[in-house]
Amino acid sequence: MESSSADSSTILDRILDAAADNLRIAKILVQMGLDPNNITYDALFNRLLEIVLANITLANMFALVGAIFLVATLLMHTMVPLRVANMAGCTFFVAFGALSGNVGTFILYLLLLPINAIRLRQMLNLIKRARIATEGDTSLEWLKPFMTERKYRSGDKLFKKDDAATEMFLTVTGKFLVTEISVEIPPGRLMGELGFLTPNKRRTATVECIEDGQVLTITYERLLEIYFQNPQFGYYFLVLTSQRLLENISRLEGIVAQEKAARQTLATDDIA
Template sequence: MMLSADVSSMLDRILDAATDNLRFAKILVQMGLDPNNVTWDAIFSRLLEIFLHNITLANMFALVGAIFFVATLLTQTMVPLRVANMIGCVFFAIFGALTGAVTTFLLYLLMVPINAYRLRQMLALVKKARAATQGDMSMEWLKPFMTQRKYRKGDILMEKGEAASEMLLTVTGKFRVVEINVDVPPGRLMGELGFLTPDNRRTATIECIEDGHVLTITYEGLLEIYFQNPQFGYYFLVLTSQRLLENLARAEAIIAQNRIAVQTIAN
């Protein structure tokens, strides 16, 4: 009881000090309260009256939209964030329509298909990431996030040991890994291992041997996709593991050939 009385007394003193402030007093007047005779009960009653007076269908839609907007700030992954943002935009668009705010209505209405398109891309990415466990190594899902670049015969796409900042996907033309004299066919990744090395250095030299074009994506773009959809991390791991296993098998084949050649010479 003593503690409750002390808290009540402290709140009253705070209120008395606040009412002496000219700016706060003006706020009380605007709320319809008398600065010289104000209590906490009066403030609460007046706020409740204002709240009830402003409960309209349009404001209810705006309130729900605001709740979903706050949800987007608390969401850590991209797919539920897009869903919450779409729902919030729908409610804000309805609010704009009910209040006759054309700008608000058009703004949030336009954001719905934009979020829907990005959501579709994210869902496609997640689907491909899950399909990686079943051996689906198609790179079609990544193309919307990449930009096109053309090369002519004799161009060097990357050199071993140089700093790496992007990954490439072959589309047309012919490219060759100089160090091992292996051609890279269309639909194959190049430069993904540089993304995994500690200092982001190229592990091989790639030369264009026939005019063609590739699609590129920066390592920052790859990180953005990963943080938006952690499933991509597993998908990318499968891709790079396949490349490492292919390189290992190629090295073993070369070693076996050399061993046979040495034995033939020895005999």
């Protein structure tokens, strides 16, 4: 038993010594083809240069360029250039995988290419809609795929004034009434978008369903996601909300003008 224990201890010591030798700088220098007893800066630099030149191949060059593009994506703040750089990096890594015979790398980056292409197309469509908005077309067809359907019956209240605002509505069918100002909202109009802009995220009016209808909804969190994916959407949304504010101002001016005319009529009658 004592002999067996001694043998095990000797074997363990040898294993530890071998592991220690492999971690020494001298061992590393030997593996690099350098003499540990005669090492200089020039010798080290020249040897590293030889190793780099020996590994310069077309496949490795593709991998290097691909890595540069993928690292560049980490420095980008907007999605469109990020997707373009990612697709370029994936293309170079596909070439690297094909030339080097690395099947895993080839398949991985080949699958990433169409995914990035689809996302890039979605972003470009969003930009196109945003540019159309700047020219006066405020169609919301592009936003519908991001929204969910909801139905209301006559008498249902979508939200009340001063309620917490968490989502925006797009009317599809039916009729809805802004009770504070007695204004009907027909199909194809936004509701609840102003709550997205108010500092306290509260409803500015009450909306009631006066005829069975259907709406599409989207949460403010989803709107923020779309905005951060493409800041141009911010301008698009600004155009939509500005249009609503201008309509409200025009409506108020009409009411003020009517009241002013009524007062002038009463004053004229009193004088007469």
